Amino acid sequence: MSSPLEKPWSLAELVRFEGPLSGVIPIAVCRRLIELQGGSDEGEIVVAGELSTRAVEATPGEPAFVGTASTFVRLTCERCLKKFDFALEASFAVVFIAAIGERQDGPDFDFWELGCGTVRPADVVEEYLVLALPLAVKHADDECAATAAESPIAETDGRPTQSPFAGLRAELDKQRHSD
Numbered sequence: 557m558s559s560p561l562e563k564p565w566s567l568a569e570l571v572r573f574e575g576p577l578s579g580v581i582p583i584a585v586c587r588r589l590i591e592l593q594g595g596s597d598e599g600e601i602v603v604a605g606e607l608s609t610r611a612v613e614a615t616p617g618e619p620a621f622v623g624t625a626s627t628f629v630r631l632t633c634e635r636c637l638k639k640f641d642f643a644l645e646a647s648f649a650v651v652f653i654a655a656i657g658e659r660q661d662g663p664d665f666d667f668w669e670l671g672c673g674t675v676r677p678a679d680v681v682e683e684y685l686v687l688a689l690p691l692a693v694k695h696a697d698d699e700c701a702a703t704a705a706e707s708p709i710a711e712t713d714g715r716p717t718q719s720p721f722a723g724l725r726a727e728l729d730k731q732r733h734s735d
């Protein structure tokens with residue numbers, strides 16, 4: 557049996573439920589996060605959520621899933637190209653409706669069109685985590701191998717960096733002195 561976060565819910569089931577919807581989702585059930593990790597299904601997402609028709613004030617009577625999710629995904633730093641555990645967090649507020657039609661997302665919630673289908677809360681969580689990813693995934697400056705002073709590919713940060721021609725110049729000097 558899958559947990560309430562992983563099972564598919566119909567609109568009728570969502571409307572009937574009022575209460576906390578929290579727990580842990582294994583990354584193994586999140587296809588896009590597995591892809592982001594280069595095929596690894598390791599890790600889990602911690603979710604603190606509530607499913608209620610009162611959770612979003614602007615849409616009374618309609619079931620809303622509101623909460624936060626956090627996880628670590630194993631990603632590659634774009635600066636030093638090393639793998640590291642990137643802390644990924646997202647908050648979400650989704651109102652489930654049969655058809656969006658002319659309705660617009662609110663300032664602090666999004667509609668999620670269900671039709672006569674179902675939704676897994678885990679899919680909502682995964683969607684918002686993927687949206688929360690920065691365009692460029694990098695270590696913090698003080699944790700990145702590429703910004704450490706001894707690194708030959710250090711970015712300029714005010715300190716003198718190794719010139720790519722330094723070795724060449726030394727080589728030329730040596731030749732000149734041996735002449």
Ligand SMILES: [Zn+2]
Pocket residue numbers: 633634635636637638694695699700701702
């Ligand atoms: Zn790095």
